[in-house]
Each structure stands twice: as structure tokens, then as C-alpha cells.
Amino acid sequence: MPEKIDSEELRERLAVINKKLKEPSKKVAKELQKLQEEHLPKLEKYEKDLEILGDRNSYSKTDHDATFMRMKEDHMKNGQLKPAYNPQISTENQFITHATIHQTPGDTTTLKSHLDSFEKAYNKQSKEIVADAGYGSEENYEMLEKKGVDAYVKYNYFHMEQKKKTKNNPFLAQNLFYNAGQDFYVCPMGQRMENVGQGKRISSNGHLSQVTYYQAKNCEGCPLRAQCHKATGNRRIEVNHRLNFLKQQAREKLMNEKGLEHRSKRPIEAEAAFGQLKSNNKFNRFTLTGLEKVELEFLLMAIGHNLRKMVAKSMQSGLKSSLGYKPYNSRPVLYVPRENSNQRPLITTLEFQNQKIAA
Ligand code: SF4
Structure with missing residues (x-):
């Protein structure tokens, strides 16, 4: 089994050999030159690549934080992978209450960090969580149980x-x-x-x-x-x-009266917010690069979405109040800071009863 060696050690060993071998043979000199000029730079490049990759298995050369993912919009119809980010949102009454950006293509692994980030931002967790089959895994069911939330999360093959x-x-x-x-x-x-x-x-x-x-x-x-x-x-x-036991528990909850109600609302909740952003506002790609800037861009879009929603609802309720209805009392969350930031959300007045999660 060949010994593993990093670039620093290779450089040190080459220096020692060069010092010891004052007049190496032609063959040895050629090998040493190959190590110095070909292998060492390559090893340095691979180390740098691995550092950029982190836990991912790909990265974009033009935006190191972006990972290659399969997109829903596949104009070439060849399943081409494109550099992308995976945004996750929580909504309540179609307002985006929390948003996080992830560098992994699958949604399953994003749930924990999304909910942790939500908890950090608001110092509390929602009482109920509704999410689709992309989030249903043993790990997530156990995590939700530990957090003590009432979870309505489907799993693969539920339907x-x-x-x-x-x-x-x-x-x-x-x-x-x-x-x-x-x-x-x-x-x-x-x-x-x-x-x-x-x-x-x-x-x-x-x-x-x-x-x-x-x-x-x-x-x-x-x-x-x-x-x-x-x-x-x-x-x-x-x-x-x-x-199987966790799925059984999830199935019972999803099939009861409350579960049916949540399931019927989810498509007009979180999915509707994404529909508004992507289809109505034509927000189909990020204009900025780098995780931090992409996160800011998405949060700005989320704020815009919440403002539009608030205006629309206020106008609707204004009309209704003139007709004798109670005015709409909306207090949406407008800004959610980064996970490791000490900044507080600008407005955190919603009493979170439940959050619907989508990606
Ligand atoms: S013996 Fe049972 S498991 Fe084996 S092929 Fe027949 S039905 Fe399937």
C-alpha cells in the first residue's frame, strides 16, 4: 500500500534529497525534476480543490460556493447539471418567515440546519411543522421528535x-x-x-x-x-x-383530520411562495455569486415577497373593512439574519404556530 503524502511533506522530502544528492545520476535527476515540476504542483492543486469542496462532491470553477445540481428547468432535456444553490424557506400564511441557502442538492439533509437556524433567529421553534416527502427520513423524524414539534412530514412512496x-x-x-x-x-x-x-x-x-x-x-x-x-x-x-415504525407514526398523523388539513394547505403555502418568486417575479437565477451574497439576494427577494403580500392583504382587508369586515392585522417577519450572525431579525412579531417548509 503506497504511503499517503501531502504537498508540504513532499516539498520537505525533495529538499532533503536535493541536499544529500549533490551529483545525482541522469535518471535520478530526471525523476526528481518530474516530482518537483509535475507532481508537486498537481498535488497542491488537488489539495486546494479538496479544501474548496468540503463535504460536497462538486463545485463550480466560476463560483466556488455553488455546487452542480440537477435543475427542474432542463431546456436541453438531457439532465445537465448546473452550478446552483438550494434555498429552503419556511412560510406561514404565505409569508416567508425564514430562509436558508444550502450547498447540497438533496433536501433531506438541509432540514436540521434550517430548523436550527430558525430556532436561533427566533429563540423558539414552531409548534407544528409541515413538509413534503423530500424531508422524510429516519434522521429527520428522530430530530423532529427530539425538538418536540408536532411534525407532519411525508416520506418517499407515501402516495x-x-x-x-x-x-x-x-x-x-x-x-x-x-x-x-x-x-x-x-x-x-x-x-x-x-x-x-x-x-x-x-x-x-x-x-x-x-x-x-x-x-x-x-x-x-x-x-x-x-x-x-x-x-x-x-x-x-x-x-x-x-x-418503518417512524413511517407508521407519520402515516397516522398525515391521515388524521389535522394531517389532511395541513396537507391540503401545503401546496398553497410554501409552494405558492416559491411560485410567486420564480414564476410571477421571474426570479429564476441568482445574479450574485458566493454563498454570502446569494443568501443576501434571496433574503431581499423574500422581503420583497413579504411586502407585496402584506400590501395585497392590507388592500384586501381595507376593502373588506369598508364593507364592514375586520381589518387585516398582519405582522410579517421581514429580515432573517445569517445563521452565525448576532444580528436580530428586524420584525419578529408573528406568533409561530406552524411552518411549512419547501425547497
Ligand atoms: S419461495 Fe418465496 S421468496 Fe422465493 S421466489 Fe418463491 S415466493 Fe419468492
Whole structure:
């Protein structure tokens, strides 16, 4: 196994060798020159690249803080990756109450830092949180439980599993009978799928999940084989019992009366705010570069959105009050400072009951 070496150490070693070898052979001199002029600059460049990358797996040469992401607007229809940022917003009554900018493409990993930042800005957390399936993960469900918020967060396949086609498919792992007492599954052919081991999964945020593997003893010659699985050998399934339990809890909440109400409101809440920004105000790309400036640009757009909303609602309520209705009493949050800033939000008068999150 070759020894790992950084540029500083390579430079030091080269200096020592050069000092010791006063008259090196032609071959050695050529190798030393190659190390000095080719390998050392390359190693320095790679170290610099890794430093810019941080936890990411790409960065833009024109804006080092931007990460390559797949965009919804794909005019070339080739799934081209573009340098981008991932903005997250919380809304209440269609006002943007908090906004953060992230450098990772997935939404799942952004929830914790978004909520931490919200808590830091307002010294409290919302009582209820509504978010879509992009945020439903074991890590996030546990984090929300720890924070003590009433969470209405979907998970992948939440809608899919409500469909008849999914519910009636006996081959899907989630539809197999599970004997919790003796810890085994029963396959559609009636064969026991025994626990054959445990595994670990680590998320990009470092969250550790435990999974259990169950395997059928003999799938050879089974008449249901073609419908059941395509793998060679006996069927093996991977189950995360903790996640299944958390999903069950989430499902019950999402299906109750309050959950249904929140779910029906989410598209006209957070998504509507994004719709206003992107479609109505044509804010489809950042004009500034660099995380700090992009964050400021987005916050300015959020302030503009809140002001427009406030004016629209006030005008509406003014009209209504002249007709005998109660005037609208809106007190939106207009400025949310950076996560590590000591500045306080300009106006923080909303009593946060719930926040809808979107990206
Ligand atoms: S292929 Fe194997 S796991 Fe699937 S039904 Fe047949 S015996 Fe059961």
C-alpha cells in the first residue's frame, strides 16, 4: 500500500534529497525534476480543490460556493447539471418567515440546519411543522421528535403506498407478513424468511441507521419466482424496523383530520411562495455569486415577497373593512439574519404556530 503524502511533506522530502544528492545520476535527476515540476504542483492543486469542496462532491470553477445540481428547468432535456444553490424557506400564511441557502442538492439533509437556524433567529421553534416527502427520513423524524414539534412530514412512496396497485401487490417487502415475536417474514409462497444478519447505513450528515436482512431458504423451482424477484439465488430483503415504525407514526398523523388539513394547505403555502418568486417575479437565477451574497439576494427577494403580500392583504382587508369586515392585522417577519450572525431579525412579531417548509 503506497504511503499517503501531502504537498508540504513532499516539498520537505525533495529538499532533503536535493541536499544529500549533490551529483545525482541522469535518471535520478530526471525523476526528481518530474516530482518537483509535475507532481508537486498537481498535488497542491488537488489539495486546494479538496479544501474548496468540503463535504460536497462538486463545485463550480466560476463560483466556488455553488455546487452542480440537477435543475427542474432542463431546456436541453438531457439532465445537465448546473452550478446552483438550494434555498429552503419556511412560510406561514404565505409569508416567508425564514430562509436558508444550502450547498447540497438533496433536501433531506438541509432540514436540521434550517430548523436550527430558525430556532436561533427566533429563540423558539414552531409548534407544528409541515413538509413534503423530500424531508422524510429516519434522521429527520428522530430530530423532529427530539425538538418536540408536532411534525407532519411525508416520506418517499407515501402516495404510492395508498394506491390499490401497491396495496394489493403481495410481493412487495412492505406487504409481506412479519412475525415480530419470532422475527421472521413469510414470503407469498408461505416460506419463512429468516433474519440472516444486520447492517449499517450512514447518511451524509453522519446519522447511523440499523438495517436487518431476511432471506428465504430456497427459491429454486418456485412457480412465483418470476413475479417475486430477479436476483440470482434466494430472495433477500433489507428492513429498517426503526424507520418503518417512524413511517407508521407519520402515516397516522398525515391521515388524521389535522394531517389532511395541513396537507391540503401545503401546496398553497410554501409552494405558492416559491411560485410567486420564480414564476410571477421571474426570479429564476441568482445574479450574485458566493454563498454570502446569494443568501443576501434571496433574503431581499423574500422581503420583497413579504411586502407585496402584506400590501395585497392590507388592500384586501381595507376593502373588506369598508364593507364592514375586520381589518387585516398582519405582522410579517421581514429580515432573517445569517445563521452565525448576532444580528436580530428586524420584525419578529408573528406568533409561530406552524411552518411549512419547501425547497
Ligand atoms: S421466489 Fe422465493 S421468496 Fe419468492 S415466493 Fe418463491 S419461495 Fe418465496
